[in-house]
Amino acid sequence: MHAPDGFLNAATALTTGALSAGAVGVALRQSREQLADKQVPLAGLAAAFIFAAQMVNFPVAGGTTGHLLGGGLAAILLGPWLGTLTITVVVVVQALAFADGGLTALGYNVLNMAVVTSMGGYAAFRLLRKALPANGTGVVAATGLAAGISVVLSSLAFSVEWLFGATAPIPFPTVLGAMVGVHALIAVGEGVISAVVVGAVLATRGDLVTGAGDLPRAARIQRSSVGLRGFVAGGVAATLLVGGGVSQLAVDQPDGLERVAAETGIAAEGEHHPLSSSVFADYATSGVDNEALSLALAGLAGSAVTLGVGTGMVLAVRDRRGGSGGVAEA
Numbered sequence: 001m002h003a004p005d006g007f008l009n010a011a012t013a014l015t016t017g018a019l020s021a022g023a024v025g026v027a028l029r030q031s032r033e034q035l036a037d038k039q040v041p042l043a044g045l046a047a048a049f050i051f052a053a054q055m056v057n058f059p060v061a062g063g064t065t066g067h068l069l070g071g072g073l074a075a076i077l078l079g080p081w082l083g084t085l086t087i088t089v090v091v092v093v094q095a096l097a098f099a100d101g102g103l104t105a106l107g108y109n110v111l112n113m114a115v116v117t118s119m120g121g122y123a124a125f126r127l128l129r130k131a132l133p134a135n136g137t138g139v140v141a142a143t144g145l146a147a148g149i150s151v152v153l154s155s156l157a158f159s160v161e162w163l164f165g166a167t168a169p170i171p172f173p174t175v176l177g178a179m180v181g182v183h184a185l186i187a188v189g190e191g192v193i194s195a196v197v198v199g200a201v202l203a204t205r206g207d208l209v210t211g212a213g214d215l216p217r218a219a220r221i222q223r224s225s226v227g228l229r230g231f232v233a234g235g236v237a238a239t240l241l242v243g244g245g246v247s248q249l250a251v252d253q254p255d256g257l258e259r260v261a262a263e264t265g266i267a268a269e270g271e272h273h274p275l276s277s278s279v280f281a282d283y284a285t286s287g288v289d290n291e292a293l294s295l296a297l298a299g300l301a302g303s304a305v306t307l308g309v310g311t312g313m314v315l316a317v318r319d320r321r322g323g324s325g326g327v328a329e330a
Contacts, residue, residue, distance in 0.1 A: 001255070017107025027084040032317050040315065043310050044308070045236065050073065066185070072118070112161075128146055129142050140195050244300045283302070
C-alpha cells in the first residue's frame with residue numbers, strides 16, 4: 001500500500017497532504033488530553049512491532065502478497081488518536097529511512113495507511129462490539145473483523161484519490177475493482193494477525209487494550225502477573241524477533257497495490273525515489289552482501305529507530321500536556 005511518488009497528481013498530493021496534516025494535528029491534541037501514563041511506552045512499542053510486522057509479506061493469491069497495515073490494530077490497542085500517530089510514525093520512517101513510499105506521496109500514504117485505517121477500523125470495531133458478546137472473545141472477534149475492514153477502506157480511499165488525481169487514462173471502475181478485490185483477500189491476513197495480537201495482550205495485560213476498556217469487570221479477561229516493564233520487555237523481544245528473524249520468511253512478490261499498479265499500467269507513472277541509495281533502502285543494508293544478514297540488520301535497525309521515534313513522539317505529547325513523572329507500574 002506504500003505508493004511511490006507520481007502515482008497521483010500534484011494537486012491530489014497537496015490536498016491529501018493538507019488533510020493528513022490536519023488529521024495528525026487533531027490526533028496530537030486529542031492524544032494530549034487522553035494520554036494515560038501506561039501508554040507512553042506502549043505507543044513506541046506498537047510502532048516498532050507494526051514496522052517489523054509490515055516487513056513480512058504473506059502470500060494471497062496469483063503471485064500477490066499482502067502485509068499488515070496495522071492501523072486498526074493500533075487504534076484498538078491505543079485508541080484511534082494515538083493509533084493514528086503511531087502509524088504515521090511508521091509510514092514516515094519507512095519513507096525517509098527505507099525509501100518505501102514516496103516523499104511527495106506522504107500525504108496520501110499517511111491518509112490511507114494511518115488515518116483511514118485507524119479511524120475507520122476503530123469505528124468498525126465499536127459498531128461490531130455492539131453486536132458481539134461483551135467479553136474477551138467478542139473483543140478479539142471484533143478486532144479481526146474491524147482490522148480486515150480497515151484494509152478495504154484504505155483501498156477504497158486510494159481508489160477515490162485516483163478518481164480525482166489520476167496520472168494515467170485508467171478508468172476509476174477498473175482501479176476500484178482491482179484495489180478492493182485484492183485487498184479484500186489481504187484483509188483476511190490483517191484480521192488474523194490483529195486478532196492474535198490483541199488476544200495475546202488481553203491474556204497477559206488486558207488493561208492495556210484501550211478498546212476493551214468498557215468491558216464489565218466480571219467479563220474482562222484477567223491480566224496475568226506480568227508487570228508493565230516485563231510486558232514491554234517481552235514486546236521489544238518479540239519485535240526484534242519479527243524484524244530480524246521472521247522477516248526472512250517474507251514472500252518476495254508484489255503486494256496488493258504493486259500488483260494492481262502493474263496490471264493496470266499505473267506503475268509506469270511511479271517516480272524514482274530520491275533516497276533509493278540510502279543505507280537501508282528497500283530493507284537491505286548497504287555494503288552487506290549476505291542477503292539474510294542484510295535484511296536482518298535493516299529490520300533490527302528499523303525496529304529500533306521506530307521504537308525511538310514513536311517513544312519520543314508520545315513523550316513530547318505528554319510533556320506538552322504538562323505531565324510529569326514516569327510510567328506507573330500497574
